[in-house]
Amino acid sequence: MPREKGQKVVARNKKALHDYNIGDRWEAGMVLQGTEVKSLRAGKASLGDAFAQVDDHGEVWLYNLHIPEYAFGTWRNHEVMRKRKLLLTRREIAKLSRESADSGKTIVPLSLYFKDGYAKVEIAVATGKRDWDKRQAIRERDAKREAQRAMSARIKHGRR
Structure with missing residues (x-):
């Protein structure tokens, strides 16, 4: 095999x-x-x-x-x-x-x-x-997601 x-x-x-x-x-x-x-x-x-x-x-x-x-x-x-x-x-x-x-x-x-x-x-x-490191990482991840959503919304509305 x-x-x-x-x-x-x-x-x-x-x-x-x-x-x-x-x-x-x-x-x-x-x-x-x-x-x-x-x-x-x-x-x-x-x-x-x-x-x-x-x-x-x-x-x-x-x-x-x-x-x-x-x-x-x-x-x-x-x-x-x-x-x-x-x-x-x-x-x-x-x-x-x-x-x-x-x-x-x-x-x-x-x-x-x-x-x-x-x-x-x-x-x-x-x-x-430490706990505050974890919370900071979560905040950074959420901020990055929001920035990506805003960017995709701008692109979507810019094309129309």
């Missing part, structure tokens, strides 16, 4: 985009078990509470990623909330470790997808937003 081509998104972490200021982004492979891959291919995963950390041995681990048990699995089904190893180059891990070591920074997954048949996760170094 030929290998899949292209990209198929399984899950996105919309909460992370709202709660954090996103910095540098990386694409990482994941070490998965067979039933985890089957559950992901069925489109089942949740990135809501997930985060990543670099351990003392220079390995990156993803915690709290919820991949439900495969419905047609046997007694050898995977654990739902186990930690999963991320595959990055040594240079990427070193840079990720340096950036996340600063106070108030964390590594959050943004999306989980299949790229050319391989499971990938997009991670980013992020800093938490």
